[in-house]
Amino acid sequence: MATVEVTFTPLPAHVRTARLVATAVARRSGVDESLLDEVRLAVGEACSRAVEAHRKHCPRAPIRVALTDDTERFEVVVTDAAPTEAPAEAMSAELAPSFKTPAADGAPHQLPPEVGLAVISGLADDVRVMAAEGGTSIAMSWKRRTGSA
């Protein structure tokens, strides 16, 4: 069972709330202070990706964030309900080359969603991307200090 579970409507403003909750729970769970920024960024990336996917496909459906610390690891699972868009292939993307060519017009409003996944994979100790409940779950985990409550 999740230690803490957060469910939110897919609004960008709520991503910050999810980040703050994840950071607070990670700290209480015994994740090292030096890793809290990584937890905050990785969870924010996963939630931002989910928000974008929901806004395209299912703007009324909630996004779920489950945070557990009942093993030796602190795990965060962000689950969306949007149709899968083959996210796993970009987990270790080298992204810079595609930005080197200047565009005459139509510069992007945002980077491809694969960038968020590449960032997550660079931050979390362990990352799994799974199909779940008609959408996608991104599970990220970090080591806890032994003896932490």
Next chain:
Amino acid sequence: MDLKLGHYNKDGIEVVDVEGEIDVYTAPRLRELLIDLVNKKNYQLVVNMEKVEFLDSTGLGVLVGGLKRVRAHDGSLDLVCTQERILKIFRITGLTKVFGIHDSVDLAIAAKKAEK
């Protein structure tokens, strides 16, 4: 903390001061400012990120978009950042190869002038 934006001209280079969190919620405001500056023919930009507390890939996308816009006019967009937690996301994505990243606004301006 929310996002605070300001800008000023120094030696012909437009310096954008950014303070707070750049994420999926706040990044559109930075994007609008960069587009506005380019539309007003400011093609030499320095974005000062020394007071940025959080940056995610949405914020990176806005910076890349700004870079592409100024490059289309033979301009450049450099960054000022010394915070390791912010620099880390540039390294993970390989964007340290794309942006000029400097330790201070003065150094960024000096580097831009040396390029000319």
